[in-house]
Amino acid sequence: MSGFSGAAAIAGIGATEFSKDSGRSELRLACEAVLAAVADAGLKPSDVDGMVTFTADTNAEIHVARATGMGDLTFFSRIPHGGGAACGTVQQAALAVASGVAGVVVCYRAFNERSGVRYGLGQADSPAETGADGAAYAWLTPFGLTTPAQWVAMFARRYMHEYGATSEDFGRVAVVDRKHAAANPAAWFYRRPITLEDHQASRWIAEPLHLLDCCQETDGGQALVVVSAERARDLPHPPAVILGAAQGSGDDQHMMTSYYRPRITGIPEMGLVGRQLYAQSGLGPADMDAAILYDHFTPLVLPQLEELGFCAPGEAKDFIAEGSLELGGRLPFNTHGGQLGEAYLHGMNGIAEAVRLVRGTSVNQPEGVRNVIVTAGTGVPTSGLVLGTDR
Amino acid sequence: MTAYEEFAGREILPPQEGPDPVNVPMIRHWAEAMGDRNPIYLDEDAARATGRPGIVAPASMIQAWTMRGYAPAPDGGGTGGASGAEELYALLEKDGYTSVVATDSEFEFHRELVVGDRVSVREVVESISPEKSTALGAGRFVTTVRTYTDQDGEVVAVQRWRLLWFRPKASPSSEQAPKASRPRPVINRDNAFWFEAARAHRLVIQRCAGCGTLRHPPGPCCPHCGSFEWDAAEASGRGQVYSFVVNHHPRHPAFDYPLIVAVVELEEGTRLVTDLVGVAPGEVEIGMPVVLDWLDADPGLSLPVFRPQPGVAS
Numbered sequence: 001m002s003g004f005s006g007a008a009a010i011a012g013i014g015a016t017e018f019s020k021d022s023g024r025s026e027l028r029l030a031c032e033a034v035l036a037a038v039a040d041a042g043l044k045p046s047d048v049d050g051m052v053t054f055t056a057d058t059n060a061e062i063h064v065a066r067a068t069g070m071g072d073l074t075f076f077s078r079i080p081h082g083g084g085a086a087c088g089t090v091q092q093a094a095l096a097v098a099s100g101v102a103g104v105v106v107c108y109r110a111f112n113e114r115s116g117v118r119y120g121l122g123q124a125d126s127p128a129e130t131g132a133d134g135a136a137y138a139w140l141t142p143f144g145l146t147t148p149a150q151w152v153a154m155f156a157r158r159y160m161h162e163y164g165a166t167s168e169d170f171g172r173v174a175v176v177d178r179k180h181a182a183a184n185p186a187a188w189f190y191r192r193p194i195t196l197e198d199h200q201a202s203r204w205i206a207e208p209l210h211l212l213d214c215c216q217e218t219d220g221g222q223a224l225v226v227v228s229a230e231r232a233r234d235l236p237h238p239p240a241v242i243l244g245a246a247q248g249s250g251d252d253q254h255m256m257t258s259y260y261r262p263r264i265t266g267i268p269e270m271g272l273v274g275r276q277l278y279a280q281s282g283l284g285p286a287d288m289d290a291a292i293l294y295d296h297f298t299p300l301v302l303p304q305l306e307e308l309g310f311c312a313p314g315e316a317k318d319f320i321a322e323g324s325l326e327l328g329g330r331l332p333f334n335t336h337g338g339q340l341g342e343a344y345l346h347g348m349n350g351i352a353e354a355v356r357l358v359r360g361t362s363v364n365q366p367e368g369v370r371n372v373i374v375t376a377g378t379g380v381p382t383s384g385l386v387l388g389t390d391r
Numbered sequence: 392m393t394a395y396e397e398f399a400g401r402e403i404l405p406p407q408e409g410p411d412p413v414n415v416p417m418i419r420h421w422a423e424a425m426g427d428r429n430p431i432y433l434d435e436d437a438a439r440a441t442g443r444p445g446i447v448a449p450a451s452m453i454q455a456w457t458m459r460g461y462a463p464a465p466d467g468g469g470t471g472g473a474s475g476a477e478e479l480y481a482l483l484e485k486d487g488y489t490s491v492v493a494t495d496s497e498f499e500f501h502r503e504l505v506v507g508d509r510v511s512v513r514e515v516v517e518s519i520s521p522e523k524s525t526a527l528g529a530g531r532f533v534t535t536v537r538t539y540t541d542q543d544g545e546v547v548a549v550q551r552w553r554l555l556w557f558r559p560k561a562s563p564s565s566e567q568a569p570k571a572s573r574p575r576p577v578i579n580r581d582n583a584f585w586f587e588a589a590r591a592h593r594l595v596i597q598r599c600a601g602c603g604t605l606r607h608p609p610g611p612c613c614p615h616c617g618s619f620e621w622d623a624a625e626a627s628g629r630g631q632v633y634s635f636v637v638n639h640h641p642r643h644p645a646f647d648y649p650l651i652v653a654v655v656e657l658e659e660g661t662r663l664v665t666d667l668v669g670v671a672p673g674e675v676e677i678g679m680p681v682v683l684d685w686l687d688a689d690p691g692l693s694l695p696v697f698r699p700q701p702g703v704a705s
Binding site: 129143145204 | 573574575576577578579581582586607608614633634635636637638639640641643645646649650652654661662663664665666672677688692694
């Protein structure tokens with residue numbers, strides 16, 4: 001272990017229900033999630049002195065802090081790059097707590113992503129801004145490559161070509177997600193598992209992606225409370241100790257479209273995150289008892305397994321086909337149902353599930369979980385966590 | 392009586408007060424937009440010199456005082472629960488009168504509005520014509536009377552307002568309706584050269600003037616040698632498919648689906664995102680040789696597209 005590893009822990013988690021139409025404002029969702037997480041930690045809103053969210057979030061810290069009665073804040077920070085931010089928010093919180101600039105930091109994300117602005121509809125008609133982010137779309141949208149599913153499909157096709165993976169190999173990821181969601185009352189797809197045949201029969205979105213390769217779109221909010229590991233020991237739940245927390249942006253990085261690298265079958269920024277996580281925690285892939293891997297689209301789960309060292313490049317399809325991601329398998333995966341099965345909360349709901357796994361309270365709890373690896377959005381600058389039991 | 396005749400005399404908008412009283416800032420914006428320099432609209436003294444009590448609002452601005460904003464009202468539209476308008480619109484839509492154009496607007500002005508007046512409006516259907524043939528298509532003229540009143544309920548203006556609701560004529564088969572425009576590229580100082588070259592049907596690749604490295608997408612400086620100097624090399628237009636997708640959903644009106652979008656690797660070594668044409672989705676393979684073609688997509692927007700290299704079996 002090195003640096004801030006083990007210095008901080010997630011002591012509280014809280015969420016709204018996950019729906020397709022929340023019927024209330026994004027700010028209210030944020031406040032509900034934050035208050036639930038603070039209560040779960042056995043703390044009061046006035047104990048909170050730090051906040052971290054996504055640049056993509058519409059709920060500025062001050063509005064959430066004012067509405068929930070937090071009072072004074074000494075630390076506030078935001079992470080860019082959409083879903084790639086998720087674990088980065090916890091890294092910010094852990095650094096703040098470890099360095100002493102804040103004592104109780106809330107990480108949160110809330111949106112009406114289904115009933116409001118839907119990311120799945122793509123960027124074709126988004127308003128033009130002439131900065132570098134806007135201009136980057138000039139190489140994509142005039143040609144009709146406008147949605148996240150399409151951007152990921154380009155990687156998926158090349159991956160299939162180089163490694164012989166098939167649509168069924170992607171489908172097995174969706175089947176595991178939905179199987180786990182089927183047992184999770186909080187999941188949108190509770191009691192609605194799918195078969196590989198269902199996956200294959202679902203309509204094309206962007207070949208080689210079927211509908212059932214794509215995550216949901218969700219309205220909801222999720223919050224996490226980070227405190228020092230020492231303080232966490234005095235709070236109601238067993239601490240989910242932050243053993244590793246890392247960000248990564250790779251060489252020649254683009255937003256979802258890093259098609260210009262020598263090879264595009266891997267996710268170099270995830271490899272970068274993984275190497276940091278293992279170095280910080282002093283652990284390795286063999287020490288991970290479960291994984292919460294970002295699954296906005298199934299194909300990019302495969303290279304994550306490879307980048308994080310669970311199998312060699314090109315072998316994820318075999319690793320998955322052997323049942324490794326099942327509850328009794330080598331690496332129980334997305335026990336909440338993932339973003340395909342539970343909810344698309346930009347990865348934040350996955351971090352909450354990792355906390356439950358460490359606490360031993362997941363609805364799909366495997367036996368003997370000590371360490372859980374969590375990843376954030378793929379295709380973008382990303383982040384990851386290793387959470388572990390107190391030791 | 393037809394359903395349309397039954398609408399005569401019906402209120403379709405109950406009295407509704409405008410969001411703001413008559414005020415100088417809105418008058419100023421209106422006068423500026425209209426280019427109306429009459430001083431009685433903005434200068435108290437000039438207005439008094441004409442025998443008026445003070446500044447008055449331009450008469451034809453009457454509608455502006457009662458216009459709803461663009462943002463939806465919290466109650467869902469601010470029509471106070473009136474169903475008359477919705478009922479009428481639903482009837483028109485059911486019969487295929489899906490397009491609308493304003494044809495007449497006649498005003499009678501009863502008094503000039505002064506700052507502080509609160510204006511309300513109520514709208515009643517006067518008549519709905521039988522279906523008529525027009526140059527735009529078959530339709531019905533819907534004539535309504537809008538009565539504008541002040542805070543005391545006194546009438547300040549009456550407007551007779553006529554709309555033609557019509558079924559748009561089908562375009563002749565030889566003349567398709569114009570297609571929607573493709574998403575426009577954001578052009579800035581770093582990428583303008585590429586799109587300008589494309590308008591001239593030249594596919595170019597940014598080239599570092601320091602070390603000669605080609606780069607795409609372009610950027611302001613060279614990641615290899617740091618030089619900010621660059622020029623543009625012209626590509627041969629030959630390449631191969633590096634990866635591709637076949638888009639089905641969601642559909643954008645500018646494109647035909649299924650749409651094949653590819654990453655093409657040029658023989659110069661750089662890659663670009665482009666469309667594949669002249670090939671069916673099932674025939675595309677990674678590694679397939681392709682050649683440059685040009686798509687004049689929209690006025691001012693030409694894009695490089697690629698088609699299979701002739702004479703090469705895939």
